[in-house]
Amino acid sequence: MSDIIRRDPRSEWIARNRLHPLHASLQALGASWVGPSGLIRKNPHAVAFVGPNGLKRIDRSGAQQGGGGKRASISAAAQLPLHIIEQPSFHIVVVPDMVGGRLSSHDKDLLGLASMLAGSEGAVVAVVFGEHKESAFDTAGVDRLLHIQGEAFVGYTPEQRIMALRAVDDQLAPRHWLFPDSRTGGGELGRRLAAKLGERPATRVWQVADGQCIGRAGAGQQDLARRAPRLILAAAECADPVGETRHEVRAIELEGTLAHSLTRIDNLGAVAVDPALTPMAEAEFILSGGNGVRDWELFHQAAEVLGATEGASRVAVDDGFMPRDRQVGATGTWVTARVYLAVGISGAVQHLQGIATCDKVVAINKDPGCDMVKRADLAVIGDSTAILQALIERVSEYRQGDLRDVA
């Protein structure tokens, strides 16, 4: 922005027009307010405005409005209204999956359903186990956040979590429990809780309205319409996510200490699966190579060291460097990886379509202007061979450091 002070006739017009949707955002903030003693306080510096000739002017007529230098504030000031529930008359408890520590789109749909069920009286409580990386609970529609931490909830601990959820049930007596009916944990946890509480849940629910819910039944050929029970396991896209309001993510605590139950299932940890054997459509981490890869031996070595499934662009497949079933894109496989590392791929439209659902895209490329770099969350510009070499060294170093820690 230049320092030249200009009049902005449009913002002046908006500031005069009380019916304009942006009117409020253009009012001078903090010019006067009611102080703690009840007196009206004024900020003398905010009273003046800078006139067209660059001098500070004070307009005592009260007509002073709008003004120069305020243009940038139009978009910045637009903030969603805060939805506050001081004394909720009931609770809707949601247990999101938090895949990778963040709310998934399924979780957000579920929170949308929860705030629909909560209306203006109830509060949406999200129960989160262990560490998380989510920073947007407020716009997702969480009124209360119950964060349960501790050694006992790290990793796969369904029995401990059910104990905690039972304690939540005793404390809040929620009107509804909502779980995502997913394979990433919600489906299992919800059913375990249903069995423990002796409640009959509605599963694979895709619509809840007027106290009735509809869910898929059997192998998906039939729907089951019934009264909405207390426990609902909802499918993806069961409702629209919250988008119009912000919510105060007020932290609440679990009262009392959790009884430590004897675990009957011991988690011995993840098993190393050969990434080459996982189907590409459901691989979590893909290393994909294209025309810019010069050293394919090194590429395969990198995939092995990183533990990534290999993919390729059409050019690499056509040139015979990779088999046809490894092709990513509209004519190959549509991938759903969480992390997609594209080496030397410029990003044809067909390829970008194939990776549309990937969460994080990392590009290594020579050309800073190519489409893949524009799509990528992190792009490193440089020679792919050298960067892959350095990456292999860095990761092997990390792995060896890990082994040393264990020993």
Added chain:
Amino acid sequence: MSHDPLNVITLVSVGAHPVTGRARRAEQDARAVDLGLSLAGKELHLLHAGDPQAEALRAYLGMGLAEMTVLQQPPQADVLPALGNYLRHAGAQLVLTGSQAETGEGSGMLPYLLAEQLDWPLIVGLAEVESVTGGVAQVLQALPRGQRRRLQVRLPFVASVDNAAPEARQSAFGPARRGQLQQQEVAVVEDALLEEAQLQPARPRPKRLKVIKAKTGAERMKAATAKASAGGQVLTDMTPEQGAEAIFALLRGEDVLR
């Protein structure tokens, strides 16, 4: 496997073909039977609660078993008490089920409720039993995206099998005909669900549209003309080591380096 054959019971149901709706062996139950056969061989017990005349049940016998126990139940009955009573006295060490039925409600609650009723631990998504030593089983659990997790659990336990388990073997016609369905009369408990709920043909779900929530013309224009994503961090003029370090940090942050 070197251990003695386990006492394994697999619960089977009548499935429905996804296109024609014709009765057939249920896909996941067949995988559970296959897993049971690999653990117990010919000693595997099959258990079904329902109509003993159902022809589709014979497809399980065709996988290489001589007989199957059928607890006679009418179509609208709650089979859980009957199964629970039977299993409590059957002396099984491992009960295998599919993860959800292909007909009826198909809520997938049965293994959970059985485990709760018997007070046994439950393994969800069993992919493989690696070893059983001293009453403790070491098993692999199937996770989404082709991942596996190793769990240790004390016998007896209930395990549900989903589509990640190994593919079921074919059913042979001759053994299927020769197999015996051993019928048992048990008490019938009515299921109250279908009094208040209706089953209806599945409605196709509407596809979600991209909704642009813009209040002003300027915002609408921006939403219509904007690229799909604004783009992320671009690192230029770096040494390969610095670039690799940045990528490594992202991969660690996303927790994909195992």
